[in-house]
Amino acid sequence: MQNRRNMKTRAHGALIAMAVAGTILSPAVAAIPAHAEKAVAPEKNPPGDIPDTQVFIDYTSPEGFTLKVPEGWARTDRADGASFVDKLDGVIVTVGNADAAPTPESIKADYLPAMEASVRAIKVESVKSVKMPAGPAILIVYSSNSEPNPVTNKQVRQENNRYLFFKSGKLVALDLYAPFGADNVDQWQLMSHSFRWN
Numbered sequence: 001m002q003n004r005r006n007m008k009t010r011a012h013g014a015l016i017a018m019a020v021a022g023t024i025l026s027p028a029v030a031a032i033p034a035h036a037e038k039a040v041a042p043e044k045n046p047p048g049d050i051p052d053t054q055v056f057i058d059y060t061s062p063e064g065f066t067l068k069v070p071e072g073w074a075r076t077d078r079a080d081g082a083s084f085v086d087k088l089d090g091v092i093v094t095v096g097n098a099d100a101a102p103t104p105e106s107i108k109a110d111y112l113p114a115m116e117a118s119v120r121a122i123k124v125e126s127v128k129s130v131k132m133p134a135g136p137a138i139l140i141v142y143s144s145n146s147e148p149n150p151v152t153n154k155q156v157r158q159e160n161n162r163y164l165f166f167k168s169g170k171l172v173a174l175d176l177y178a179p180f181g182a183d184n185v186d187q188w189q190l191m192s193h194s195f196r197w198n
Contacts, residue, residue: 039121040145042157048088048182056190059084060198063095065134065165065172068194070187081172088146088156089184091191092175101166102138104129112140120145120155130163134195138164143180156180161188167197 056068059075061082069075069091073084081094102111104127116122125141140162145155157180165172174195176188 037121037145039123039143040155040157042180046156046179046181048179048184050089050178050182050184050187052186054187056194059093061093061095063170063172064198065093066194066196066198067091067093067174068191088158089178089182090175092173092177094173094175096171096173097169098166098171099169101136102164102171104138107138107140107164115140115142120147132163132165132195133193134165134197135167137166140164144177161192163192163195165195165197 050070055071057071058066059069059082060066063081069084070086073086073089073091076083076085080096081092083093084091107127112124112127115124119142122142122144125143127138127140130137130139140160142160142162144158144160146158148155158177159180159182160175160177162176163174165174172195174192176184176191178184
């Protein structure tokens with residue numbers, strides 16, 4: 001019984017770490033308390049559409065998975081993953097450990113509170129299980145404020161999809177973000193469905 005409790009505690013801690021780690025890489029990291037910030041209004045004609053002509057290339061992670069990402073986007077490698085950014089659009093993969101696959105219930109109980117404490121003006125739309133080519137995953141759909149522009153201090157309202165993939169003790173968070181209202185449905189589907197464990 002004690003062993004099971006310890007495993008649950010470790011899984012709980014891993015989920016919280018992943019929630020925070022995912023936001024550390026994201027432009028939606030809170031510099032002030034997230035609850036103290038109001039949501040900025042979405043742009044009327046939002047920039048951020050990924051062109052239909054965009055070429056995608058394979059990214060192979062040393063952590064044991066592959067993913068298609070837009071060619072030409074600025075890549076930053078980190079100890080816990082990588083990010084690919086172009087202007088106001090981005091793709092982030094964050095890798096952590098967990099003892100068990102997350103469920104919508106465990107995400108709502110353990111993961112979302114950490115996100116809500118660290119993501120600027122977050123509004124979670126849904127948390128659900130989804131069937132992906134790589135296997136079952138959790139999809140968190142939410143909106144948030146971006147980090148202020150370092151020159152103009154302007155922020156944009158963003159829409160975000162976060163997929164959580166689990167296999168053999170490894171939890172990968174795949175974040176896709178763009179200005180709220182941008183039309184990237186097909187491109188986001190291409191990238192999220194391209195995720196494969198090696």
